[in-house]
Amino acid sequence: MNKPILFGGLAVTAALVVLFATSFGKDPHKVDSPLIGKVAPSFDLPVLPEVPGTPSTQRVSLASLKGKPVILNFWSTWCRPCVAEHGVLREAARYTGDGVQFYGVAYEDTDERIRDFLKRSGQGYPTLIDEGGRTAIAYGLYGVPETFFIDAQGVIVDKFEGPLDPMTLAGLRSRLVGPR
């Protein structure tokens, strides 16, 4: 047996085994967000005006929410999974005992369509308008829905891509406020 060939072959195989062992089961398109564990990007966004055609009278900034845990959900009416998870978020927002604040951020959508959808499906919590998509960019958004879990200190504890189910949402929420 040719030793160099044997060891060369073993080295290549070992490298491949390590690569497969660490990478199998992972979504190759998923990139870990560098924002997790960091202070959430600040924002200052208008709330969807209640009366169509009127300018928004209310704004919400992250700074004004400091001291309260925030669940920030980027969504849009043209996104099926967002529509599917809306009920889950709306129901979860009804419980206010732990002080968690829910906010939706509309992504690439129009005021009319959002208002129309919320009228049909129930509002539950305020929707903010991200004109120009700058907040989405600051949060490193890849698509919708994406939900950010920000603790009372303003740090992003976790982020969830895709539609939330009640169990996952409850689990992530408990990490914002500690187990009850």
Add this chain to the structure above:
Amino acid sequence: MKRSALVFATTLIYSTISLADTLVAPCPNAGPEGCPKGELQTLVADEKPNGPPLSGDALEQRTQTVAADIRCPVCQGSSIADSPSEMARNMKSSVRDLLALGYDDQQVMRIFERAYGEFIRLEPVADGFNLVVWIGPIVLLLLGLFVVWRVVRPVPAGATNAPATAETGADAIDPELQKYLEQARALARHDGPTGGGN
């Protein structure tokens, strides 16, 4: 004890900030155009621009250059300069606004990197583990050359068609090698009956 003092101090600072915010709000960083300018605040955080503000053709050109290096996160391997998607257009307009305010190329890149990680760079930085991408091909090429060198042994010049020379005798042999061949034959004759036999 220390911990509770820290928590108290933090709470105090936060409540002061949020109070200040409600007083100064709605958009503290409003530019000459009013509130929308303030939205850039979410991207730049506390960073101050390093360069001079750009405008006109210079701004447009620089926007193209920088945008060509930023990956469109909703596309497959194209830059925000090439993609017509709304996400890419929003990102490009952010690049333009940042450059217009005087943020330089590296700062703009860093701002996007802060949100998306290194993935946002179409061309990874030649640093650390990434160097494999640069050095790897060269190493593999050298390795290949080494293997070829080992497999194709240096054949003595002139002995390339060895069987033929064995048949035709001394005619085909390099005169340079002739004397060595003679020596070898002499040795073989000498050692023949003892060493080589049987």
